[in-house]
Amino acid sequence: MSDSSKTTRGVVLTLIGGTFWGFSGTCAKFLMDGYGLDPVWIVAVRQFFAGWLFLALACASPRDRESLRGLAAARGGGWRGLAMLVATAACMMLNSVCxxxxxxxxxxxxxxxxxxxxLVVLMVYACVRARRSPRRRELAGLALxxxxxxLIATGGDPSHLSMPLDGLLWGIATCFTYALYSAVPEGLLKRWGSPVVNAVTMLASGTVLMLATRPWESAPAFDAAGxxxxxxxxxxxxxxxxxLYMQGVKDLGPLRASMLGTSEPIAATVFSVLWLGTMFAPTDLAGFVMIIVMVYLTA
Structure with missing residues (x-):
């Protein structure tokens, strides 16, 4: 495949992957509001079954099958590598629940x-780790x-919150747990590849949640839409x-992929408006734009 075709494929797949991620959050909101599903119920079911799909994908590749055998034999990092897998699964679980x-x-x-x-948390971590001061673009991104x-939290009025306090706190927790989930498995991804790491960690966290929450006992009476x-x-x-997103990362590299990944919050906003009828204040939209611009400055 030529470089131009590879780039085109990477752009298309990254945009589609980010759009599907944005769809995921809106779909979860639809299930929680329409069928009374608990957030942990959704995480347990989606991670458990998606984990099996990723495992099937990994088994379809000779290279990934070899990585699975090495992982099962505790090779390529030994027990320390397995401990990092457990940590990655825990970070995935925490981030998904938050x-x-x-x-x-x-x-x-x-x-x-x-x-x-x-991205801001990861930027600060990178600066501390490298013992350097933030660059001008990074400082501008932090300010944005x-x-x-x-703006999102207060609507521009510092005297009150425009969203529930617990919603803001869980959103901040999501930010920090996502930063952990992004940083912890770096070595594992290089050693075993993303299909294997994602299959094992997602299946592990999904299984733990399935056993802990027993979602089959609290499943509502779903109709066809549910x-x-x-x-x-x-x-x-x-x-x-x-x-799709990870294939885009392979084709484009993490920098360009992360920029195109801003399709996720954009898609989530569009799906929320068109599907669920969510209304956003102008200050909300301005805050969304500022944070998306931050991605381009700090990526």
Whole structure:
């Protein structure tokens, strides 16, 4: 495949993957509001079944099958590598739960934008680790992130919050847990590849949540729309979203992919308005734009 074709494929797949991620949050909001599903119920089901889909994808590749065998034999890092897998699964679980609770208490667009602030956390971490001061672009990005968060949280009036306090706190927790989930598995991804790491960690966290919450005992009486929503959030909002986005990262590199990944909060906003009829104040939209611009400055 030529470089231009590879770039075109990467752009298309990254945009689609980010859009599917944005759809995922809105679909979760639809299921929670329409069927009374608990956020942890959704996380358990989507991670467990998406984990099996990722495992099937990994088994289809000879290279990934070899990585799975090495992982099962505790090679390529030994028990320390397995411990890092456990830590990655825990970070994935925490981030997914925090995000879904934030979606329930606010909306998918706000929760997604607050999660995007993880880039600021990672930027600060990189500066501390490298023992350097932030660059001008990074400082500008930090100012935009703080200003955007202020507008979303207060509507421009510092005397009151325009969203529930617990929604804001869960959104901030989503930001920090996403930063952890982004940083912890770096070595694992290089050693075993993203399909294997994602399959094992997602299946592990999903299994733990399934056993802890026993979602089959509290499943509501789904109609056709509810069943379609559950299937869509597993297949489209989780499996396809991640698979397409990661292929985009391979084709474009992490920098360009992260910029195109801003399609996620944009898509979440559009889906929230068109599907669920969510109304946003001008200050909310201004805050969203400021945080999206922050991505371009800090990526």
């Amino acid at each position: 995000y879904n609770v934030a979606v329930k208490l606010t909306n998918s667009a706000t929760a997604t934008v607050l999660q995007t602030l993880a 992130a703080l200003g955007g968060t202020f 069943i379609a929503g559950v299937v869509a959030i597993v297949v489209v909002g989780t499996f396809l979203a991640y698979a």
